[in-house]
Amino acid sequence: xxxxxxxxxxxxxxxxxxxxxxxxxxxxxxxxxxxxxxxxxxxxxxxxxxxxxxxxxxxxxxxxxxxxxxxxxxxxx
Numbered sequence: 901x902x903x904x905x906x907x908x909x910x911x912x913x914x915x916x917x918x919x920x921x922x923x924x925x926x927x928x929x930x931x932x933x934x935x936x937x938x939x940x941x942x943x944x945x946x947x948x949x950x951x952x953x954x955x956x957x958x959x960x961x962x963x964x965x966x967x968x969x970x971x972x973x974x975x976x977x
Contacts, residue, residue: 902926902964906935909971915941926962933958935968947973 907921916922916939924935932949936958948971949956962968 902928902930902962904935904962904964904966904968906939906968906970908939908941909969910974912941912945912970912972915939926964928964930962931958932956932960932962932968935962936970941970945972946970 903923903925905921906924908916909920913920924938926934926938932951933943936943936946943958948969949958949960950969951960951962951966953967953969956968
């Protein structure tokens with residue numbers, strides 16, 4: 901199972917028990933949408949997504965080892 905590192909900002913931390921960064925194991929071929937669903941974050945709350953410091957969308961497929969940054973409308977856009 902590939903592992904990614906997810907960093908959440910501003911009010912999105914409400915969905916991660918206040919943690920700003922956490923590792924997440926995912927099935928092969930997982931997408932950003934699956935990450936957001938696994939964390940219990942409503943998709944409309946996530947406005948800006950970076951994968952390894954590059955803008956990405958909800959359907960971006962992950963290989964494992966990536967760093968994902970999730971920002972809400974309040975915290976970044």
